[in-house]
Amino acid sequence: MKDEEDCPFCKFQWENDFTAIAVFDKYPVSVGHTLIFPKRHVGSIFETTQIERDDIFTLLFATRKMLIKKFAPDSFNIGINDGPAAGQTIPHLHIHLIPRYKGDMPDPMGGIRWIFPDLAKYWND
Numbered sequence: 001m002k003d004e005e006d007c008p009f010c011k012f013q014w015e016n017d018f019t020a021i022a023v024f025d026k027y028p029v030s031v032g033h034t035l036i037f038p039k040r041h042v043g044s045i046f047e048t049t050q051i052e053r054d055d056i057f058t059l060l061f062a063t064r065k066m067l068i069k070k071f072a073p074d075s076f077n078i079g080i081n082d083g084p085a086a087g088q089t090i091p092h093l094h095i096h097l098i099p100r101y102k103g104d105m106p107d108p109m110g111g112i113r114w115i116f117p118d119l120a121k122y123w124n125d
Contacts, residue, residue, distance in 0.1 A: 020055040022063045022097075030099050032071040036060050037094040044082050045093055056095065063097055073099030079112055087115075 019040065025033040036059050038052045048056070060078070067073060077098040081088040100108065113120040 018055045019052045020059040022059050025096070030073075030101065030104060032067045032073060032099040034063050034067065034097045035094040036063060036097060037092060042093050043088075043091045045080055045095075046082070048093065060095060060097060067097070067099050071099055074102045075100040077111060 019038050020036060021039055022034055022036045025035050036056055038048060038056060040052065042048055042052075045053070064076065067076075077096070077100060079096045079098070080093070081096075082093075109123070110120040113122070
């Protein structure tokens with residue numbers, strides 16, 4: 001490998017000095033879709049220590065800044081699928097930081113509420 005740009009670990013992973021890691025999602029739903037997770041294997045955000053939460057959220061904010069600089073998104077969705085009933089398929093806590101771009105879908109109103117399409121449009125009632 002010639003330099004850091006050719007290294008898959010350097011290219012796709014950032015971490016802070018303590019307990020958190022960020023990687024581009026292998027199956028992104030948008031350009032820049034990133035996962036932030038603790039180094040320690042825990043399934044739920046509710047199993048993390050305060051230090052881990054601090055590190056995860058510090059890295060979340062730092063990653064957002066990097067994504068703004070690199071991809072210039074207009075907004076973000078931030079989500080955690082906490083447990084199988086919530087759709088978690090990998091039993092290691094991870095936060096999705098999903099850049100959103102104007103026009104990436106016809107009507108983004110309601111955001112994550114669309115996991116239940118019949119209940120999403122509450123504003124029409």
